[in-house]
Amino acid sequence: MDSSVTALPTFDLSVLILPNELDFQLPTNIRLGHLAEKIVSELIQASTNYKVVYENSQIIEKQKTIGEIDFIIENVKENKIIHLELAYKFYLFDPTISSEAINNWIGPNRNDSLSEKLEKLKTKQFPLLYHSITAVNFDSIDINRVSQSLCLLVSLFVPYAFKTKVDPAYEKAIKGYYLDSKTFISLDNVEKVYYLPSKKEWGMDPSQNEIWTDYKSIENKIATSIQEKQALLCWQKYKETYLSFFIVWW
Template sequence: MSNEQRIHSILSAVSLDSTITSYPTFDLQDLNTVVDLDFDLPTNLRLGHLVEKIVSKLIRTSSNYEMIYENIQIKKDEKTIGEIDFIIEQTFSKRHIHLELAYKFYLLDPSISKTLIKNWIGPNRNDSLFEKLEKLKNKQFPLLHNAVTAETLKNLKIELIEQQLCLLASLYIPYDYKTKLPPEYQKAVKGHYMNFETFVNQNSAEYEYYLPFKKEWGIDPVSNKTWCDLESTLEQLKTNLEEKQAPLCWQKKGDEYVQFFIVWW
């Protein structure tokens, strides 16, 4: 994984819009950045924190936004009650924006609910899109208007700060799923998911595979140079699934690439 590939993957990721999130969308495509972006990235960060560092750098190097605050710890009686991701300023209008950022991978499980937004879950079923939006609504965005925050950001007029969300999402649907999704979801669909048995039945020696590390999730499989055969991939998959870890799999056949999760549930 090169820094350039990782940076490009963030810039090209789909932001879920306000029809889903109910919050104004901050689109990274609106940043006026240099054409060929390549800068050093930390190697010791988890994916979510790595994405924060990339977006911070993109904002700082853009010509139309300035970083005012980043990762602001809000404390009361020496206890942290929350964190604000970014306060940025639009250069032309001088508007201040409280920006919350998230980088998520969700799988559609239609059996959960009749309500579509409640059916998007993490690959290991330990988080969901609905829960994330509820946390933003009840905790992360209201934090700006906490009295302690006003004291921390006393050089700013809190009441004039806008709030926007950059929720970068990669969505995956069940294998052979036939129902048409609304366009606001469909544009974020990157692939599908299946269980181990389906994977074995649908794949053969003519394909090549790679199970990316989590830090590589979201990168275009076309850029990958290392591929494995089916037999060695099956062995690695068995280990992942026994540990109740649903891996992402990249598949290659000639010049055709697909990606999918293989779930243990």
């Protein structure tokens, strides 16, 4: 997502000059956010125009961690140092919250939001670079030479049958829709098959999935999740069409 939304300088992964074939091993026992960090780290290191100088650097003051800096990277062709923060998020659009679109993108369980994330980046994450203790951690670089950028990778979802046009700045990140379980059940038919990906699989394309099942096989898991107030991502295959959507409890 670019600076027209975030009001922060943007680092686009498309600037990385990468070999035609990439081959790296990814850990299987880490959370989705850390998996995204690992992938981005591997891409930067595989590129010919950037390198990772520091990664996941904890800033510690008086034996207390006051924050963490995701990446310090270098554009080796231009000799430029960048403090790069990475965020990989899934947000749903609730038009009832505010007249300002930026305030209406919330987490699937309504306990976080895009606007809160951006505020944290602006007031905590990026200023951390200039904390008095940070320079000690990064003694091989001149902090005053470091620029700052955000790589915000987002998947956005709008309400089912949502007719209002979304701002073009968000539109390209829309991956699907969300609905409640009652609506989901009403749309089911015998030709549709489903898969409920684990959170680590959320970043995959549904068309890559090979395991599909009917509604009856996932009925209990959906009911339990709704009761526990946990939204579910669901993939659907219908004939040759694949869809991705959240089933929400609210």
